[in-house]
Every structure is written in structure tokens, then in C-alpha cells.
Amino acid sequence: MDKVALTGANGFLGWHVRAALHEQGTTFAAFSVGDAFDRESAIHAVDGATRLIHIAGVNRGTDDEVREGNVRFAQQVAETISGASKPPSTIVFANSIQSTNGSVYGAAKAAAATIVRKAAEVAGAEFEDVQLPNLFGEHGRPFYNAVTATFCHMLAQGDRPVVQQDNELTLLHAQDAADLLTGYATSEVAGSLEVRETVTGLLRRLEGMASLYAHGEIPDVSSRFDRDLFNTYRSHTFPRQAPVRLTRHADSRGSFFEIVRSHGGCGQSSFSTTAPGISRGDHYHRRKIERFTVLAGTATIALRRLFTDEVHEFHVTGAEPVAVDMPTMWAHNIINTGPGVLYTSFWSNEIFSPESPDTIAETVRK
Structure with a gap:
């Protein structure tokens, strides 16, 4: 090596x-x-x-x-x-x-x-x-x-x-x-x-990025420069501005809430179910923007900046929806801490490419 x-x-x-x-x-x-x-x-x-x-x-x-x-x-x-x-x-x-x-x-x-x-x-x-x-x-x-x-x-x-x-x-x-x-x-x-x-x-x-992100919105990151600049700005907001609070609307029909508002650029949404006690993630990204949102169930989202020991945890539930954005070069995972199935939405600013995944294995807890 x-x-x-x-x-x-x-x-x-x-x-x-x-x-x-x-x-x-x-x-x-x-x-x-x-x-x-x-x-x-x-x-x-x-x-x-x-x-x-x-x-x-x-x-x-x-x-x-x-x-x-x-x-x-x-x-x-x-x-x-x-x-x-x-x-x-x-x-x-x-x-x-x-x-x-x-x-x-x-x-x-x-x-x-x-x-x-x-x-x-x-x-x-x-x-x-x-x-x-x-x-x-x-x-x-x-x-x-x-x-x-x-x-x-x-x-x-x-x-x-x-x-x-x-x-x-x-x-x-x-x-x-x-x-x-x-x-x-x-x-x-x-x-x-x-x-x-x-x-x-x-x-x-x-200033434009800060104004949008103050409301949890993703600015136009279609250019490489703006994506990197936004990731730079986000590093100064974490963890003080995390998680992003989402507004849940509920009536007799059920409930509704918005997960992400993106103002430009590519994007991909994914969905997973996770059995009780199971963890997903334990990786980091160098450039990719990624958002986790629990739709139903209870979970803990944990993050650790590379080459440090302190772990930040967010305890989240679908009953009070929030979005947690993963800072670049922070290892992160999500674990189902509830008794039932966990339903989670994942959004990223780029379409996943197996040839260039920008997903590097790294456990949150050493």
C-alpha cells in the first residue's frame, strides 16, 4: 500500500x-x-x-x-x-x-x-x-x-x-x-x-444560499462551483442549524409534508424500509449533498467529522418530521430505534453513478 x-x-x-x-x-x-x-x-x-x-x-x-x-x-x-x-x-x-x-x-x-x-x-x-x-x-x-x-x-x-x-x-x-x-x-x-x-x-x-437554507431549501447547485460553495457554507451551519424542521399537515385523510425544495441542479430521491435495530450508512461523501428524512418510525441519525471523535446524534420520528443534511466529509448512519419498520426518504443532489459513487466507507463510531 x-x-x-x-x-x-x-x-x-x-x-x-x-x-x-x-x-x-x-x-x-x-x-x-x-x-x-x-x-x-x-x-x-x-x-x-x-x-x-x-x-x-x-x-x-x-x-x-x-x-x-x-x-x-x-x-x-x-x-x-x-x-x-x-x-x-x-x-x-x-x-x-x-x-x-x-x-x-x-x-x-x-x-x-x-x-x-x-x-x-x-x-x-x-x-x-x-x-x-x-x-x-x-x-x-x-x-x-x-x-x-x-x-x-x-x-x-x-x-x-x-x-x-x-x-x-x-x-x-x-x-x-x-x-x-x-x-x-x-x-x-x-x-x-x-x-x-x-x-x-x-x-x-x-447571501442567496444563506437566505434559502435558513428555511431548509437547497439553492441552485447545478454548477460545480456553487455546489462546493454551498457545502462550504453548510459546514459553518452544522450542528447549530440542524435538523431542518418540516411542517406536517394532517387531517382525517392522513398527513402531508414537503421533504426538499431544490432551486436548481440534478437530484435523486430514494426510499428505504429498515427493520428494528438495523443500521444504514457508515460512509461519507466528499462533494455530494444528502438529506435524510424519516417518514414513519423512530430512528437515531449519528454523524462524526473525519479524523475526530465527537459524535452528534439526532433522535427523529415520523410523527414530528425533520430533515437532517449530511455535511460533506462527515461519516453518518441511521439506525432504527423503534419497535416497528422504519420508513426513510433519502435525497441527494446528483444521480448515483457506480463509476463515481462519492460514497466512502467509514464507521461513525470507532
């Missing part, structure tokens, strides 16, 4: 890379750089790996901290490569498109790339310099990672963001960046994955 060595594994992009590696069935070995750098443990992580992905960097701080931090990290990675008896055959650097703009950060990233490139050449490894634009994605840190995370966080809290400077952004979803860094996607398609949008346009899109 392939092994990937990784720096920055606990950061925003590192988390997304780990999720991508998990789907690919690739193990990873993380090692620290900076003050926590330990040469022996780093060499152990890198030795025998097929790929080394260097993500860790410094993008906040004084000019000296940014300059010296990025160079120091790269030097430690280079030292690790030279110390490995069997260095990786491919060494990847998560660079930035700012590396050529003359800024302190850009110059620091360019210098780091040169250091890692030279170490790769000495080791006889292929070097990939992946220059990434502005990244957005699930669980970004507001007021730190990117403006998208800040907007999503503020809108989810009911605040109204204000655009201070309206520039055009080149945006790339973090899962697409992860595919590029892991080699799952090639550099030839990198440009087709990027989207250009102004800061004002980005906020307008997110």
Missing part, C-alpha cells in the same frame, strides 16, 4: 488532503516542522513513502516571521529528505500563485520552493511545484484562512458582512487542491477547476 508523508496535516488544507487520501485508500504519515520538528520522527515518516507533500507554511505574522518561517520549514523538509534511506519518488510543494508577485509572502514561498526542489533533485525525486490560488472549503477558519470562510461564518451567525475592497479572486475548492497535491488530478486540468469571482459576487452568492 502506498504511503504519503505530509506536513501541515492539522491545518485547513492538510485536513482536506487527508480526506482525499482516505478515499484513495492511501495511508499517510504526518510530521511536524518548526519548533516541534524532530529529525528522527520526520525521517521515519518520510522513509519509504511514495510521495511527500509539504503543506505547512507561515502566512500570518511580521515580515521576518513570514520570511524566516517558510524558509525554515523548507530547510527542515530538505534535511528530512536527505536523511531518508529511501526518499519518496515524488516530492510536492503546496506553493502559492503569490510566489511571483514580489510580496514578502510570495518571495518566502518562492525561496521555500527552491530549497525543496534542490533537495528533490539531490534525492533523484520528481518535484511538483503546485501553485495554488485562493482556497475555500469546508471548515475553513474565519478571519484567518480566506474571505470565503469569514463570509460563511458571519452569515451562519446572522451577521451581515461588508466588502472592504472589491477585488477579483481566483478560487479553488480545497478538495480540488487536495486532488492536485495527491496526484489524483493532473496539473493539465488545474485551470479548469478554478473559478474567477469578485469579492462582491462571492458575497452575493453566499
Whole structure:
């Protein structure tokens, strides 16, 4: 089995890379750089790996901290490569498109790339310099990672963001960046994955999504970008805005309630019956939007974010219908906790494809 060595594994992009590696069935070995750098443990992580992905960097701080931090990290990675008896055959650097703009950060990233490139050449490894634009994605840190995370966080809290400077952004979803860094996607398609949008346009899109989702409605996710942007926004609403309350209408004829209102894009609805005590699910999705709605019976829906231990549970019943939307990269399942048959509706934003199922096995409870 392939092994990937990784720096920055606990950061925003590192988390997304780990999720991508998990789907690919690739193990990873993380090692620290900076003050926590330990040469022996780093060499152990890198030795025998097929790929080394260097993500860790410094993008906040004084000019000296940014300059010296990025160079120091790269030097430690280079030292690790030279110390490995069997260095990786491919060494990847998560660079930035700012590396050529003359800024302190850009110059620091360019210098780091040169250091890692030279170490790769000495080791006889292929070097990939992946220059990434502005990244957005699930669980970004507001007021730190990117403006998208800040907007999503503020809108989810009911605040109204204000655009201070309206520039055009080149945006790339973090899962697409992860595919590029892991080699799952090639550099030839990198440009087709990027989207250009102004800061004002980005906020307008997110405001529209937030307005609809506040009522449990699914916005138009027909484009890849809008789907990824909506999944990013949803990550900032969970679990505070879950579950989605549905209005049940009942009279002498029976009852009626709406399950989903979708404003655009593909979709597929499914239905299942589940015997008492039986569980369904124990998987996650990287990009797919999925909604569970219990029609009759009693169930517990459980969710756990990848690489964490905390499990969120929702106890649901058909008598008081709600919809629970599965956040991307959260393992989830549903178990029949009642004495009778459980009737459940499942909706997703795409038609299931056996060739590309986007359904990755992962148990909710370890």
C-alpha cells in the first residue's frame, strides 16, 4: 500500500488532503516542522513513502516571521529528505500563485520552493511545484484562512458582512487542491477547476444560499462551483442549524409534508424500509449533498467529522418530521430505534453513478 508523508496535516488544507487520501485508500504519515520538528520522527515518516507533500507554511505574522518561517520549514523538509534511506519518488510543494508577485509572502514561498526542489533533485525525486490560488472549503477558519470562510461564518451567525475592497479572486475548492497535491488530478486540468469571482459576487452568492437554507431549501447547485460553495457554507451551519424542521399537515385523510425544495441542479430521491435495530450508512461523501428524512418510525441519525471523535446524534420520528443534511466529509448512519419498520426518504443532489459513487466507507463510531 502506498504511503504519503505530509506536513501541515492539522491545518485547513492538510485536513482536506487527508480526506482525499482516505478515499484513495492511501495511508499517510504526518510530521511536524518548526519548533516541534524532530529529525528522527520526520525521517521515519518520510522513509519509504511514495510521495511527500509539504503543506505547512507561515502566512500570518511580521515580515521576518513570514520570511524566516517558510524558509525554515523548507530547510527542515530538505534535511528530512536527505536523511531518508529511501526518499519518496515524488516530492510536492503546496506553493502559492503569490510566489511571483514580489510580496514578502510570495518571495518566502518562492525561496521555500527552491530549497525543496534542490533537495528533490539531490534525492533523484520528481518535484511538483503546485501553485495554488485562493482556497475555500469546508471548515475553513474565519478571519484567518480566506474571505470565503469569514463570509460563511458571519452569515451562519446572522451577521451581515461588508466588502472592504472589491477585488477579483481566483478560487479553488480545497478538495480540488487536495486532488492536485495527491496526484489524483493532473496539473493539465488545474485551470479548469478554478473559478474567477469578485469579492462582491462571492458575497452575493453566499447571501442567496444563506437566505434559502435558513428555511431548509437547497439553492441552485447545478454548477460545480456553487455546489462546493454551498457545502462550504453548510459546514459553518452544522450542528447549530440542524435538523431542518418540516411542517406536517394532517387531517382525517392522513398527513402531508414537503421533504426538499431544490432551486436548481440534478437530484435523486430514494426510499428505504429498515427493520428494528438495523443500521444504514457508515460512509461519507466528499462533494455530494444528502438529506435524510424519516417518514414513519423512530430512528437515531449519528454523524462524526473525519479524523475526530465527537459524535452528534439526532433522535427523529415520523410523527414530528425533520430533515437532517449530511455535511460533506462527515461519516453518518441511521439506525432504527423503534419497535416497528422504519420508513426513510433519502435525497441527494446528483444521480448515483457506480463509476463515481462519492460514497466512502467509514464507521461513525470507532
